[in-house]
Amino acid sequence: MSPADPGPRQEAPTRGRPRSEAVERAIIESVMKLLEDGVPLAELSIERIARTAGVGKATIYRRWTGKEDLFVDVMRAAEPPDPELPGTSMRDDLVVLLEALRLRGLAGRTSAILHNVHAQMKSSPNLWAAYHRTVILPRRRLGLEVLRRGQDNGELRTDVDLELLNDIVVGPILVRTVMRPDADLPDDLAERIVDTLLEGLRPGDRAVPPPAAI
Missing domain, CATH: 1.10.10.60 (Homeodomain-like)
Structure with a gap:
């Protein structure tokens, strides 16, 4: 090796303690x-x-x-992981999001940890706020983004209130998991909810007003 050749480049040492x-x-x-x-x-x-x-x-x-930040990660570890969206259509993305919500509902029925922590979180404002801020809100923003893309690419009417629609999309599963914990959560529930909603929300679809009374 010549003096002009410095040889292989040495990697700079990583600063700080690596997370294990x-x-x-x-x-x-x-x-x-x-x-x-x-x-x-x-x-x-x-x-x-x-x-x-x-x-x-x-x-x-x-x-x-x-403790609040740690408990949020404990909840995430006990829940099914957040899904990766296929990105093929608004309909497909919504089905994947709702299927993840259905699976969390099933996990909440079978996991003692999730059941106990969800019940206790309500009495801990700090923990509930941390969970809402770092878990629930990002999931809600993702749902809104899917709906916005649907409007942009013509899959969804442009006059639809997306905040309201987002609530309507997740509402049926939340009702069955929170207000009716004994209700059925069948495998095809996500597809049925999305397809039923989109039936009247595509461009060109308008509710037909009832005939005027004579």
């Missing part, structure tokens, strides 16, 4: 175990979680700002 997925998973699983053992959320201190996971409190605080 194994450590994070151990912490989340420790919270799940405590919840499965019946420990209320209010009694789950960072110190108790750290002791169960076999880590120091500083290890937890390096990854989460507090």
